[in-house]
Amino acid sequence: MSKAVDYLTFSLGKFSFGIIASDVLELNKNLSVTHVPKSPETIRGIANLRGQLVPAIDMYQRLGLDNPARQQEAIAIILKIKSLLVALLVDSVGEIISLEDDTFEQPPPNFPEMSRELVFGVHKLPDRLLLLLDPTKIVQGIHSSKKPALIN
């Protein structure tokens, strides 16, 4: 017995991630972010989303990925986590795919501890591995976040 779940896919460098689509409020290009000095490195700054202040999270930093080109991410995924709005800055957003439980797997045990908190599972797709992110964990760990190293 399996139940299909919709995931919004996005990419950071060579990695593909999925996030449960119903948590996503909207996608926003050209979100202008104001830097907040002395805030955690994982927070790029704060942005104005139609009159509401929304923290913008640097997903490269949050996942401990190298962003060698140091390029500006192209798009922001606006998530509603409980009552909090956050913007995840990512390189690009792919399609929404519906996945069933039979491709679901626990994250491999050789994942570093920090990332294992964020990635609650993986889906093996024919062409790639989709890492599933838990939105609440993205926000929860921000104060204490040391630099996690995902995969090298």
Add this chain to the structure above:
Amino acid sequence: MDNTDDILVEFIIEAREILDQLDLDFVLLEKTPDDKKLVGNIFRAIHTLKGSSGFFAFKRLEKITHAGETLLGKIRDGSLVLDKQKTSLLLLTLDAVREIVAAIEATHSEPEGDNTQLIEDLLHLAHGVALAAREPLEASAALQLPPTQLAAAADKSVSPLPTAQAQDWGVELAQEVAQPVKVNLDLLDKLMNLVSEMVLARNRLLPFVKDFDDHHFTGAVRNIDLLTQELQERMMMTRMQPISQIWSKFPRLIRDVADECGKQVNLVQDGADTELDRTLLDAIRDPLVHIIRNCIDHGIETPDQRAHLGKPAVGQILLKASHENGMVVIQIADDGGGVDFDLVCQKAIEKKLLTAEHALSMTDMQLLEYIYLPGFSTKSVVTKLSGRGVGMDVVKTNIAKMGGSIEIDSPRGQGTHICLKIPLTLAVMPALFVRCEDERFAIPQNNIVEMVRLDLAHDSRGLEDFYGLPVFRLRDKLTPLLLLNHHLNLSQKFPGKDAVVNIALLQAAGTQFGLLVDEVLNMQEVVVKPLGPLFSGSTDFAGATILGNGSVALILDVAGMANNSGLLAKIQARPLNPVQVAAKVTEDLIPMLLFELPGLEFTAIPLECVDRLESFTAEKIQKNGKREVVQYGSGIMQLLRLNEYIDGASPTPVKSQEPLSVIAHDVNGLTMGLVVGKVHDIIQVPQIMQNTNSQQRGLQGCVILNGRVINVIDVQEILRMRRIQDSEILVYPDSEKSEVAVIDWKRVQ
């Protein structure tokens, strides 16, 4: 929140409304015990409460309300007459109900407790059985007013509140008048946000009108423009609420406190429909309650004392609210004994805040400052109402926190007059924008003392280092400096030896310090928005604001920065200006503004009397009758040529080609412009003045500083002369003239 919770929240809101209304009704009912309609209203309200508590199975609440209803029923059908005992018992019932409702609100379930005594008493009274001697009403029944006095009090009754007034015909009109709708505050805030965004979106749309000739399009845009504007105005109105919302609780409060003190007090309200932002409304409630308690407990005398003084037995408290220059002014006045200055003085000496010989030279105005000190109380015994010394200091800090001010005026024996000035809304505040590196920051205006531009090349000392703390000299006083770029880790640049730097002198957390910024931009009203939980660790920012172009600017938290940077700790460890501190202890220096008058080269005015310095060209001066006036802001400022009022100054006017230097002095909402010659500097002068033998017109006396005689003008006397001269109404608090200069320079700082 699930469904039952929703309903429960509605019940709590409703219960609170009913309780507030009942408080009012009962006090009114005591004065007009025959008002059947009022009894009916009260009965129905209690009944509603009973019904709702039955629905939620709040057994305790149900029992109490049921007993209350029984008693009220008898009063309603005329078989019993409401007297003082019954009122007090019913009010006790109300308090019990309020307690339970508060507990339900906190825990969502009915608290444990026992009210059998109360219920028994209610039922006894309802069945006409006299209460046993142990009944709990002794205390509140202590104030047994003869019925005639009660009636007299009722005649001069409280100017009824709108709500109380409305209820008379509210019953008849109930079918026609639309009931106000309860709206969740979060929803209102969201709407507010959306409307601001709408305004921005409209602003982006407007420029397109120019590029298109299509009049259908331009027409549609105009329409949107107008609608948006109206929408915004209406939306702002939803935030504003009448002050009567909190005042409606005061008649009951005053009755209770007065009862407890064995005093009789009548409340007069004026301007209950004055509106202010609802967040501020919440914030001023406690300070107001405190002040009113003080008025009754400290101010108003017992009926015996009042009779002895030839005052009417019933004391008066006046509450007045009005709008003035974008501020809300709330005045609280009583006709009691005023502040007991001798007692304040005595207590200050007891607490070693003041030496006995200093006390002799203290004016009433100076003594008033002591009542703002934490832990200061004139009551020797701690009572339920007062004596703990927590009070006026909290009031003052609370008012200051919302950007307001408090003034107390208390002529001996003539009651106290307290004036609170608070901004209309907290959401919008004026802020100064500064640039540091590539980023823009806003500094709240109430933290800003002055702006300083320092030319390091010409200032021989420039920036110095004081045990690891950068400092600069401001009028020969070492002032700590915080480099914004260093503090926020924006860059490691340090101003060069010959740079010209911009420094904002800020005050917060009881200290003053300079903030070095790259550029001072503009002043603007900003809407403060919280940064949200993810930034809870950063105490450098008080929030952020969204600018007209949609970008975000951070608002600096001045007190937080002083703390974080270690600046505060460093100053506390090593006082910067030890000499100055010593001078403050002996309190013999006061700041004055030094200026020239034709014929009198060195003249000074206490800095306290200087509200602003302005400069006008001669052509700006216009005539209003025989007075000279200039347009000033949205109003006018009367000009007063100082040299005409002071002995020794030559009466010929200052040369009219040059721009006039004017000292703006605010007197009870009016601005007087004192026209002077050249303005020199701020000087510190000894408080004890040399009084010349013969009194000179317009002068308080003179001081000697660096071998020069400096004439200190007497602003009050000059204003008095002016008033006599054109016999206009310019209310100025006359304080006693004393031999020593009466200047209260904010000694607390």
